[in-house]
Amino acid sequence: MIEDSKQAEFALPPDLLRRLQALQPLLWVNPGRRLQPDPISPADVDAAAERLKRAGPLLARRIPELEHPEGLIESPLLPADKLRDALDGSGRWLLKADHQLPLAGSVKARGGFHEVLEFAERTARQLGWDGQSFADLGSPAWRKKFGQYRLVVGSTGNLGISVGLLSRALGFRAEVHMSNDASEWKKQLLRERGVEVIEHDGDYASAVTAGLAIAEADQHSHFVDDEHSASLFTGYAVAGRRLAAQLERQHIEVSPEQPLIVYLPCGVGGAPGGIAYGLKLIFGDRVHCWFAEPVHSPSVLVQLASGSTAPLSVYDIGLDNKTLADGLAVGQASLLATACMQDRLAGVFTVEDAALREYLTLAGKLLGEKLEPSATAGFAGPGWLADSTVGQQWCAAHKVDPASATHVLWSTGGGLVPDSVYQRWLAD
Incomplete structure (x- = not known):
């Protein structure tokens, strides 16, 4: 439980706090409170x-x-309709394959x-x-x-x-x-x-x-x-214009009637925050960005939901920050990232390790892509919007029809994973 002093300083809604402490997967909608100026500019x-x-x-x-002869560091944008069908989704699904980025593989x-x-x-x-x-x-x-x-x-x-x-x-x-x-x-x-x-x-x-x-x-x-x-942060933000160019080359329209919904695995928040910032610069209200965090490490969710500019850690609410998704195992969010996400981020959903294992297998079998567990966290996103009461209410409030949207699942890593490690994940 939060200490009394922390409870007074960080006003997490009691029901949200209980669900976080119970490690229940959930969808949290960002109320969009602006508490401070942006630390980053266009x-x-x-x-x-x-x-x-x-x-x-x-x-x-x-x-x-x-x-690339001009030294462009970029990843492909791949169709993911087979994954959509396996997870009973709707609309157009694409995989932004950052696990294929050269040299670093993430x-x-x-x-x-x-x-x-x-x-x-x-x-x-x-x-x-x-x-x-x-x-x-x-x-x-x-x-x-x-x-x-x-x-x-x-x-x-x-x-x-x-x-x-x-x-x-x-x-x-x-x-x-x-x-x-x-x-x-x-x-x-x-x-x-x-x-x-x-x-x-x-x-x-x-x-x-x-x-x-x-x-x-x-x-x-x-x-x-x-x-x-x-x-x-700004290096990550360049991804916004790169994705826009890829969508244009694939003749994919982004409009209020056919919005772009992007699901980003989140650790400390810098990479997904930068990408979301860059996407909002390009598409404005036509894009909606969601972060995916492990149930044991929802650091950005906790920070934004606290309604405070002072830092709050997942340890402060009794969580252990232990997860299969080692790339997302971060106890305290980047305050730079959360400041930029105050009124840009649609919200956060949390994912159990068991779901990550399932998604890891599906990505390999259906898409032929070798990912690491943390890179699959965003796969849960479309289901939250389509099937949960909170998600359906958000869609209604923003006039978003998931069946008419383009859903981009951002794959954040796995390109350098040794095959022995990958096979062990599959066996587990």
Whole structure:
């Protein structure tokens, strides 16, 4: 139970609190309270998009897996009608396959790559680079110069992979701080690619705190802060215009009568928050974004439902933050992300681990896609809107017919999962 002082400070509705503590899957509709100004502006997203475009030649030079000649980091938008039929859904279903993003194999490539590139650009300018061609920064001479600098990050895994692997590709040293219970295969992958992995007792937050302290003590280190980084957030937000272009190429209309509904697995909130922010910039009221969180780790739901700008953790309401979806196992949400989602996010639904296992199997059998459990959390979303009383009421209030909508399930990771680990998940 929440301590008396916390109960007074955070006014979670009693019925919601009971259901969260009982680990009941639920759908929560965001009341859209605006408590503070946006910490991010559209101009910030424009700058991130421009930087990623300029850095394309460098990425093409340093990432062998990248097939796009202009160095575009992007994932395909795949049909998911077979999954829709298996889950008794309606409308058009699509899978945004971020598990196929090159090098990193997860949604974290978007923000993580952007922050590494921004740091590389800033560092190079300090060392005398004229800024004419990003591709120059892939030369042996620049790799040697970058070797004096280190990027540090605290991560449950995928952000560490994103930051660590691109840092090493550009010549930077990289250090990833992880909790002891983070996936062993992710730690091993990082070490095999030359990234230093430091393990900590405690959870994700403990690893972040330790990494930050180390980076602050070294003037040649840069800390990538998943909770507060505007660079990460704006890198994720570029996904909005990328998805819009893909929908246009597939001749898919997005309108009030045929809205876009996007379901985003959520950990600390930065990646889904950035994507949702970017989508709202492009589509406005024609898009509705929902976050998916594990029943044991609903950090963004708890923060937004509290109606407070002060931090509230899932531990404060008695939850243990233990879930099969290790990428979503975050106790306290990013306040930057929740500030941007105040009146942009439609709401949050929670998912049990047993459902993630079912969705993992369906994704492999029906779509031929190898995902990790956290990447499947959004699969529950269309069912909540169509079949629950709360979901039907929300649809009626917003004049949304799920049968006329385009439903995008955002697949956030799994591209680098070893087959032995994936087969074990299926067997379990």
